[in-house]
Amino acid sequence: MLIVWGEKIRRDRRGFCANYCGLCKEPVAFEVTDLYKVSHLYYISLGSGELTATELKCTACGNEMTLQPMPDIPVQPGRDDLESMLADVPPDVQKEWQEQREKDRVARENPEQLSKEDRLDQVAQSFANMENKVASAIAEGVKVDGAMMLGFGAWVLLLLFFIFLGEHLVKLGVISSLMQSTGLDGFGLGMVTMLVSGVAILIWATATYKSRYFKKNVYPQLATSLAPLRPTHDELESVRTMLKSNGLQMGKVNLDKLEAAILERQGR
Numbered sequence: 001m002l003i004v005w006g007e008k009i010r011r012d013r014r015g016f017c018a019n020y021c022g023l024c025k026e027p028v029a030f031e032v033t034d035l036y037k038v039s040h041l042y043y044i045s046l047g048s049g050e051l052t053a054t055e056l057k058c059t060a061c062g063n064e065m066t067l068q069p070m071p072d073i074p075v076q077p078g079r080d081d082l083e084s085m086l087a088d089v090p091p092d093v094q095k096e097w098q099e100q101r102e103k104d105r106v107a108r109e110n111p112e113q114l115s116k117e118d119r120l121d122q123v124a125q126s127f128a129n130m131e132n133k134v135a136s137a138i139a140e141g142v143k144v145d146g147a148m149m150l151g152f153g154a155w156v157l158l159l160l161f162f163i164f165l166g167e168h169l170v171k172l173g174v175i176s177s178l179m180q181s182t183g184l185d186g187f188g189l190g191m192v193t194m195l196v197s198g199v200a201i202l203i204w205a206t207a208t209y210k211s212r213y214f215k216k217n218v219y220p221q222l223a224t225s226l227a228p229l230r231p232t233h234d235e236l237e238s239v240r241t242m243l244k245s246n247g248l249q250m251g252k253v254n255l256d257k258l259e260a261a262i263l264e265r266q267g268r
C-alpha cells in the first residue's frame, strides 16, 4: 500500500505592517503572510503546523522578503493607514529608516558623492535585500511555472498526434523502417516516444528552473534598485564574490544578465 505522507507549506495572511522597502527606498505598507510547515497524510493537514517564516510583500512595488524568525512587528488588518502603522514603529527604528532614506536619496540623485565604501555598501544592500526571498524559494524546490506548462502542453500535443495520426503514419509506411529496426509495433513505438520525451521535458524543466526563476524574479528587481547607482562591473563582481564565498544564493547571480537588465533600466 502506498502511504502518501509528507509536509507542505500553508500560507496565512496576517495583515499589514510598515517597513522600509529597499526598492521603493522609503517606509511603505507591507502585506504580512505567515508560513507554517504542516504535516499531511493524503494531503489532509495534520495539526495547525509550525511557524517557519514570515513573508513581507511591499504593496507598492511587490518586493518580497522572508524573515526567519519573525520579529515582533505590529500588524494591522487594513493596508490603507500607513500613518498609524508608522506610529506603531519604535522611535529608534524610525530614526534608522530616516537615515537609510537619506543615504538612498544621495545614492539616487548624486551617486558620485558617495564614498567608495558607501557605494559598495549600497550595491551589497541591494543584493542582500533579496537573499531571504530567493533562498526560501530555492529551498521550497521546483514549482510549476510557465515554461513547464508549455513543456507539458507540447507533450500532450505529441500524445494527441500519436492517438489520432499514429495509425496513418503506420499505414503510410513513414515509420516502418523504425518499426523494423526496433522490433516495436506502432503502439510500442508511440509509448517509447512518449516516455522518453516526457522524461526529457521533466529533466530539462528541472535543470533550468533556477535560471528561469532568476530571470523572472531576481534580475528585474535587482536592476531597478541598482540602476541609479550605475555600478561598475568591478563593484558588482566584488559584491557577488563576497556573497558567493559566504554560500549565499545571491552569489549565483549571472553578472552578464544582471548588467544587461541594468542597462535596460538606465536606457528608459
Ligand SMILES: [Zn+2]
Pocket: 021, 022, 023, 024, 025, 028, 058, 059, 060, 061, 062, 063
Ligand atoms: Zn517597495
